[in-house]
Amino acid sequence: MTAPVNISSKEQFNNLLTSSTFVVADFHAEWCGPCHAIAPVYEQLSAQLSRPNRITFTKIDVDRQQDIAKAYGITAMPTFMVFERGRPTNTIRGADPTKLNQAIRKLAAEAGKSEPAGDAEGESAGGAWIGAAAPKGYSDITDQFEAKGLELLNRDGDFGVARTLLESSKPSALGNGKGKDAGEGAAAVDWVESDTDEQLMLFIPFMSTLKVHSLQITSLPPPGDDDDDEIPMRPKTLQLYTNRSHVLGFDEAEDIPPVQTVTIQPGDWDAKTGTAKIDLRFVKFQTVFSLNIFIVDGDGDGEKTRVDRIRIFGESGAKREMGKLEKIGDEPGE
Structure with a gap:
């Protein structure tokens, strides 16, 4: 209802x-x-x-x-x-x-x-690709990110950048005509893989004050044996931090309690789109100026984690004056 x-x-x-x-x-x-x-x-x-x-x-x-x-x-x-x-x-x-x-x-x-024909393939009314149905009563607000402030730690330079994860296009692994079979090189890649280990840290500052209801994360590793450590893994454990003024370092994140920890089970991934829906404790995400998404580990024994897209759902509010982010929640002792 x-x-x-x-x-x-x-x-x-x-x-x-x-x-x-x-x-x-x-x-x-x-x-x-x-x-x-x-x-x-x-x-x-x-x-x-x-x-x-x-x-x-x-x-x-x-x-x-x-x-x-x-x-x-x-x-x-x-x-x-x-x-x-x-x-x-x-x-x-x-x-x-x-x-x-x-x-x-x-x-x-x-x-x-x-x-629109695109709906059956996971395209929202606004033209942006989404991997699963949007939650009732809420919109895809991914486009509220502030591009200049995006940061992604521990990414492999042979793959995409932070903005790649928030692109509105359908992932090439699902056959969008871009990237797949387009030849070698970074220009042909529209996903992200971690570098030295399976961890990734994504920092997303927003242009508006958001109420974040849920996330969708899409991961489309190539097929292979489960024990093949050369094949990147899907994310398993995520820790979420709100309203920080900067990207959190991995050591820094260990000393700060996350707003929410999420464990993605194997059965949570949609077989067709490779997308998992993540419901948030909505009361904890009512006034969000920035979001750190910490991918702690992957589901398997591999050495790297792969992420193709991240979508954010909720409500957007008043535009913020860009500049230094408010440091809500950064009090000493946290």
């Missing part, structure tokens, strides 16, 4: 307009009696018809989000607006359950007819 997304900023709403093909907005006010009367109808439609990255239902309090209401010329409550690929296509004014039902169910039918 998916509840409407309560919009807390213009940036959050704009992000949903970009990441979801269709967005329905309920412009309401706390003092509006008709708004409260029709709310159960709207919430039921959301529960029945929401689809990750395809149809997203939102609620916008016009008193708290006056800039959004002004931008779309909202003068009466409730007003419902339907957006397709970021552009308004329909407006329903007033608390008329019949009109609202008809408009939203027509939208759902249109969404079904216009389902």
Whole structure:
């Protein structure tokens, strides 16, 4: 059951307009009696018809989000607006359950007819490849990373860089026409492998304040014998650290308690896409400015770990002023 997304900023709403093909907005006010009367109808439609990255239902309090209401010329409550690929296509004014039902169910039918072929292959509505279905009610927010601050420790220089892991394209190992059979050299490689041992440390600073709900990690080692130590392993143990001002060194990470430790079991990997879904303790990831992802070890006896893609799901908030990252959680003694 998916509840409407309560919009807390213009940036959050704009992000949903970009990441979801269709967005329905309920412009309401706390003092509006008709708004409260029709709310159960709207919430039921959301529960029945929401689809990750395809149809997203939102609620916008016009008193708290006056800039959004002004931008779309909202003068009466409730007003419902339907957006397709970021552009308004329909407006329903007033608390008329019949009109609202008809408009939203027509939208759902249109969404079904216009389902992009890429969805079956793991492509989100925004065009970015994802290895598994997005969690209900949340968007792919991977593109919120600040490219200049990305760092990746212990990577093998013959393979990709930090940004490779956050690319929106389908991994070449799944046959995207890039990299695979494209010849030798770093330009033909779109994945990352560790260097001296199986550990990797990825530092991701963000342009916005995020609420991070879950991660997807894709790893596509070539087939081979399990006891072949030349074949890279899939990640097994991950430690996650939030709101650090810099990439953590491996020794430094040993002295800091992680926000969450994750163990990926062999059965967690999807056989078709090589992707594992990682659910986070959402309450611990409500205000995230940066993320250190520490891959502690791999699943096997190999000497290296391979990662093809990492996707981040949740909600984005207000844009931050870039510069020195806030050092929340860096108090002495941690």
